[in-house]
Amino acid sequence: MKKQLRLFFLLLLLSMQQIIKAQHCGYDGAFILVLHVQSDKDTTLIPNLKIMLFDSAGKPIITTQTWDGQHYKPDTATFKLNPQTEADLKNPNYLSILRFWFAKNNYVCYLFCKPAAAQIKIEDIDGEKNRGNFKTQLVNISQNDFYPLCSNYSSWMHSPQSGFVKNYKPLQVRLQKK
Numbered sequence: 001m002k003k004q005l006r007l008f009f010l011l012l013l014l015s016m017q018q019i020i021k022a023q024h025c026g027y028d029g030a031f032i033l034v035l036h037v038q039s040d041k042d043t044t045l046i047p048n049l050k051i052m053l054f055d056s057a058g059k060p061i062i063t064t065q066t067w068d069g070q071h072y073k074p075d076t077a078t079f080k081l082n083p084q085t086e087a088d089l090k091n092p093n094y095l096s097i098l099r100f101w102f103a104k105n106n107y108v109c110y111l112f113c114k115p116a117a118a119q120i121k122i123e124d125i126d127g128e129k130n131r132g133n134f135k136t137q138l139v140n141i142s143q144n145d146f147y148p149l150c151s152n153y154s155s156w157m158h159s160p161q162s163g164f165v166k167n168y169k170p171l172q173v174r175l176q177k178k
Contacts, residue, residue, distance in 0.1 A: 027149035031114045032100065033141065034170040035079060035107040037122060039132060039177070046134065046175060048126045051079035051107055056117035063111050079107040079120075106170050114146045122173065134175040145171050 033053075037046050053061045061077040083099040100108055118141050124134035147165045
């Protein structure tokens with residue numbers, strides 16, 4: 001009888017591991033890349049840039065983060081400026097309009113997979129309106145530049161006091177004028 005009871009508890013403990021590994025937040029498997037793009041002359045963020053993510057072969061990375069009002073659809077992975085305030089939110093459940101407090105006022109791109117190797121293409125699409133006519137730039141990025149939105153070490157969605165991933169910092173990119 002003792003052997004059967006021990007076996008029962010052993011099986012119970014092993015099955016509990018599977019339950020514990022279940023999804024623990026709404027952003028399981030999602031990663032974020034945060035960019036602070038500035039001029040080579042100052043540290044102010046440059047607005048109105050077109051920033052896209054490409055794989056190591058130079059093909060655009062396709063993601064399903066674009067909401068068309070009824071469902072998510074495949075689209076090219078692009079960066080957007082993090083909304084300035086929580087008041088900018090229409091529905092915080094949509095990642096495309098969510099403010100990531102830790103990203104401050106930088107460009108953000110989130111994915112549900114982490115590419116092994118990738119490039120970012122940064123284009124100045126408005127010329128002089130954003131304080132300069134900047135050169136298009138390609139930036140190589142690694143897996144270390146992506147941060148998980150859900151991990152054992154981060155409960156960022158609760159409050160700034162709960163912290164984010166240890167050693168987090170946005171990727172700094174400096175653009176030169178043409």
